[in-house]
Every structure is written in structure tokens, then in C-alpha cells.
Amino acid sequence: MALWAAMLAACSAVAACAPTAGTTRLGGADIAIDGPRLRQTLADAPYFADRPIRPRTPSPTADEMVIVARELENRSNDRLSASDRWAPVALLINDSGVRAFLNDRGVRVMLPPEDVAQVRALGIDVPEAPSMAPTHTLTGVVRTITRQAALVSSVADARKDVTLVEWTLTDVRTREVVWSGRTEFARVARGVVAD
């Protein structure tokens, strides 16, 4: 509800904020994941609150938590390139706060071995990691909410897209969701939509 209210408010404020963009299509610079907030939600999750602080050992141990991060699923209103789908994942797992938090709890994060070459080819840094059986999967779904308005002319000439990334960390064995978080960012564009 709050999101919808924010959308409506933002749409009516479009004229005042005089954006220069002609498209709401996501660009690399638009993707921001708000690492500190996500780190805090991880810390607040009961699963991690109960998990003792235990720095990661140099070599894998049997009871280690191993997260395999998957490419985001696109359920948005826009086509997303492979790099657009991997970039938020890379930003999340490479965020210094999130990484420190997971390291402190002995958690390893890796990408699916079959995807590593593709992700590296996209220019995204992927640290070397031993291939281990994952205990958890980190998945994300991208959704957008789109609004159009006729602000200056008689036809639709303003568009706002709010993009949400919904993160889920699932225990592979029990299918239990042990953490979920959300990232959102928005783009506004002006100009006749049909033109």
C-alpha cells in the first residue's frame, strides 16, 4: 500500500522534478542494492541471530553453510540482459558489509559452476571458490510496477517504473526460507510514450 501511495505521489511530482531521461529501462547505473539495510535484515533474521559467530576456516568443513547464488528471475515489465540479472547478485554478495557479516558466521557464497564463465564474461568479478554442495540457495525475483500519466500534453508523456528485487535464502534440504529481503529502485522518464 505504501508503495502504491509513493508511486502516485512520485507520478504527480514528475513534472516538478524535471527528469531528463527518455526511458525507464534499467541501466547499470540504476542498480543499487542498499547493502547496509540488507545486512541489517540478515542480522535480524532469526536464522542468523541463532547462528554463532564463527569465522570461516581456510578449508571447507562438513557443517559449513554454503550458499549458491542464482541468476535473478525476470518478472519485470522490461527485458533484462544477462548482466542486468547478475549485477544485483554480484552487488549483494560483494557488498563489504554483507560479505563481512557472512564471513563472521563461516558462510561461503559461490556461483553455480556452470554459470561462472558466463558471469566472468560479463565483466563481473567472481572470486575463486571450491565447488561444494550447497546447503542454501540465494534467489531473487525482479518485478516492476509501471505507471504512466499525461502531464504536459494530451497523451501519455510520463512514465515511472519502480523495480523491486525480492531476495530469498532457502535451505536446500528443508525448503525452509531462512531469510528474505527486498531492494527497490525507480526510474522516471518524460516524453510522449508512443513517440
Added chain:
Amino acid sequence: MPAPTPIPARPSTRRARVALAGLGSLGTVALLLAGCAPYERDQQLIDLVRRGELGEARMQAVERSNPNTGDRDYLLDRYKIVALSLADGVPESSRTQRERLYDLLRTQGLNKDNTVGSFILGEGNARIWKGEPFEQAMAYCLIGAGDGIRGDWGNVRAAANNSLFLLRDFSGSLNGRSSSSDSLAGQEAVRRRVIDAASDDAASTGGDAQPFAYTPIASDFELGYVLKALANRAMKDTGELDETLATLEKVAPRLGDFAQTIRTGDFNCAVIVDAGFAPRKVRTGPGGAIAAWDAAFGSTPDDAPLIVQAFAGDWQDRRTFPVITDTVRLARDLRWNNLEDLRLAKNALGDVAIVGGAVMAGASDDRSVQLAGLGLVLAGLAMKSTSGADTRHCELLPQRTYVALLRLPTSDEAIGGTASTPVRLRVQIANRPETALLLPAVPRPRSGNIDLHYIRLPETGQPWQTADTVRYANDAAATSAAATNPADDLTPWILGGRCVRTPTDASVARMHAAGILTSLSLRDLQDLYREEGIRIVGLDDAGEFGMHILEGGTWLFTPAPGSTGFVRLFSQDHGPYTPRSARVRAIAEDLARTKASSDRRD
């Protein structure tokens, strides 16, 4: 002191100036006339597509495209390249162009800053082409089809969603009359009614009224809903699937059975089939100011269904499918046409009327009025030329689109042979044998997946269309019917064999296991291709590539097996390869001698 008498210009000089001025005016008019001529359809491209020569067509489209992003036809050029590369089964050859096309379709206000061009050429003729709403909707689906071939259903869904924008309903201005007409005169009449209604509104409100009265209504673009529903089905989003199918059934009740097939999910393969050519956009009305669509230059619409037969071993299936979307219907309907065209037509009709009146005044006996009249005649000619409607359109757009939904044996089913037994598909428009196309090596879908293929039907009945054979071993079909012995399918075509596979560790291992070129490593083989000036897609390309070596090009690749390009390339013989480098020639000759002596022994 009397004022000096001005020295009259010498008659010859004065005449020269007048002549120069006249020539200048005429030159300007000629330039304007040339610059604003009606759009010429690229008949050569149309003929190539009709014959299924899509490799040649896509290369010509690339050569004729203007790389300048500010060019007014930039988007139209990209549209053609993307359409042709998809039809040729190589959507990745135009990956960058496809992204650019999508970017620009999604960009708002493309034409907000073209004032200078508008002053010179007239507003309509200076605009960057973005296409009519129906051309934009079809472009989104084309882009989505390219994503779907790669199994990227999330992007298919997004592209389809973008094609389902709101339409403008002018029922109020039309007093209940239809917004569509089959004839040019009927389309002109519809547009004039809407323009007249807007003029009346403006007059009654002192010119402050909105230019046109319309109501935004939901789209009736069947193909957009079908693609979205297929994506929903593939992504297992049943909530949105139900909603999408309900809307499809509402806007196109004739597709009820088709919608039900998507709802039940009894298919694992979808084939988008485009056929024919869209109508031509022409100028009608005074000064050619009104745009309309002439189907006489495209393909004739009808309800002929698509017949699809599938074979795998002793298994077979036959189904028919209705036309999903007819672009002639869309083109003739004002709701699917640009509001901008109407606005420009409204202005131009006013201008033409003013100039016409002025030219009448120019017929006066008074010399000064005559001179003014001459200027106005020139101005009139110029205005007439710039007031003509912008008739640019994408002539490669299909007249109709079908979507076939098939339940094929999966790769883990024993039906119709083993997983490696490909499926053969025969596709044809009912009662039009010249459109028959036989795809000899469609891969079986994996269990739980939905595969998407895209076909552009040729329509001249070329022998290769129904040859039902694979003549060259490739990345999708390991054996060819033309091989005289198993070694032929393993020996590269450039060395005298029938193999046009991408060289890999596995293909080289198979070659060595058969005792062929055992001293040649993968690197050596790749180097041989390079010595011949042949580039290997996936290894040497920077995202865009040209024609296949079998067709005289310099690229090695395998088109999508469910495409027209695959059939044209591999279902006919292309003759032997002529080596360019001494090394390849020597190896090929050596292999030929070995084969000849082996054949003699046998």
C-alpha cells in the same frame, strides 16, 4: 543637387538574376519534392524473403542501413535487420541491433527536438521513424521471439507486455461508425471524420480544444496476449496466465480453442510462423496529406489455417492452427495508427487550402499580383510536397502470424525413437503448397520445458523447402543424407567432407576415432579455418556475423534448427569448397587421394 539617377541593371544581368532566383526556387522545390517523396518499398528485399533467401536479405539490409544513430530511418533499418536475422535462424547475429531497437522503442519523445528538420522538410518528413502502433507492437513480439528461442521466457513476457499498450478509440468522433475500412477511400473518410470533428471542437471552443477526442482502451493485439500467455505458462505463473487468456478470449473469441490449449498446457513446443507481407502505406486525400494502407501491395488476408505435421520415427501428429494476428486488419484500423499522422494531416489540409486560394489569386491580370502568385505557386508546390503524409513503413512485416502449439516427444521419452532422433516438422498454409516448409531436425524439448521456434515461410516453392533431408553434418544434426560414407560427415567441408560443425574438442575426438586427420589438433583445425579467412561464430565473432561459408560467406555457424535459414542452408547442395590457402588445398588433395584409393580397394 538632383539625386543621382540609379544606373539600371543591364537587362542581361537582371534576367540572369531573375533566372538564377527562379532556378534557385525551382531547385529548392525539386529538393523538397525529392526529400519528401513517398516511401519506396525495398522490393529486392521482399523478393529475397519471398524466395527464402534470408541470408542474402539480411546482409543487404545490413549494407543498406545507416549507422548514424541520428538518422531518421535508423530504427526502421534496425527493424529490418532484426526481422531478417531472426527469420534466418541467427538472432544472435543482430544482438546489438536488437538491443538498440528495443531501447529506442522504449524511449519516449524521440522526436521532440527536430525543429530545423521540420522547418525544411515539413514536420512529418523530418521525424525519426518509430512506426505505427501496430508496427511497434509487432516489433516487440519479434524481439520477444528472439529471446524465446534462447529459452528466456522472462524477457519474452516483458517484450509481450510492452506490445500491449493502450489504444485510442475514436468512437465519439465517428458517431458509432467503424474505425476500420477495407478501402483507401473508406480509410480516408474515417480519418477526415475524426479530423473534422476535432476542427469543429476547436471552432466551438475558440481553438483551445484538445486536438482529437479519444478514449484509451485495452489492446486487441492477439499475438501480444498469446506470447504473454506462453511465457506465463513456461514460467508457471498461473494467476497471470488465467488473466491473460481471459483477455485474449474477450478480444478475439475466435481464438477460444487456441486459448484453451495454452490453459491446459498440453504442448511443449511453440512455433511462431510469419507469412506474407504487410500492406503499403500510401498518401490519400488533398495534397496526399492523409495516410492510409493499401493491401493491394501486400498479401491478401484470408482465414486459411496453418497445417503442421510432426514426425519422429513411427510417431506422427497433425494439427491445424488459426491465424493469430492479421496486420492488414491492424493497419486498416485507425486505433492502430499514429495520432501524430492525424495531427499532421489536420494541419496540412489547412495549409493546402490556404495555398490553393492564393494560387487562384495569382491568376489575376495585375503584374504584381501575378508575381506574388508565382511565388505562391512555388510555395504551394513546396508545401504540397512537404504536406504529404509520411509513408515510411516496414515492408518486411508479415501479413499474418500463426502460432503452432505442439506436443512433441521429449528428449527422455522413447516415443518415435531415442532422444537423438530429431523431430521433423512440415508446416504449410492450407491450400498453398508453395508455402510448405519441412524442418528436418527439430530438437526434442526437454521434459518440463517449452521450446520456441520462429519460422518465416517462403512462398515460391523452392525445392529445398520440402527436401526433407540434411545434406551437411552440423551442430544440430550429426549425420547427413549426402554422405557416401561415415567419414564424410566427420571431415570438414573445407577439406572435402560434408561437416560444417563448429570445431570442438568433441568433434575433433570423433574425427580422430574414425582415423581422420589424426595429427590435426583442435587448434590446428581452427587455424586452418583462419587461414581460409573463415571465422567461427562463438570463437571469432564480436556479436555480429555475416553469411555462411556454404553460401559463399566467411562464417561458420549453425542456424537455429527450427528456422527457415537452417532448411535453406542444409537441405540443398552447395557444391564443393574451393580452398584459398596452399595448406588447406594440400590437405584436401591428400584426403581426396586417400579416399579414392580406399574406394578403389572397396
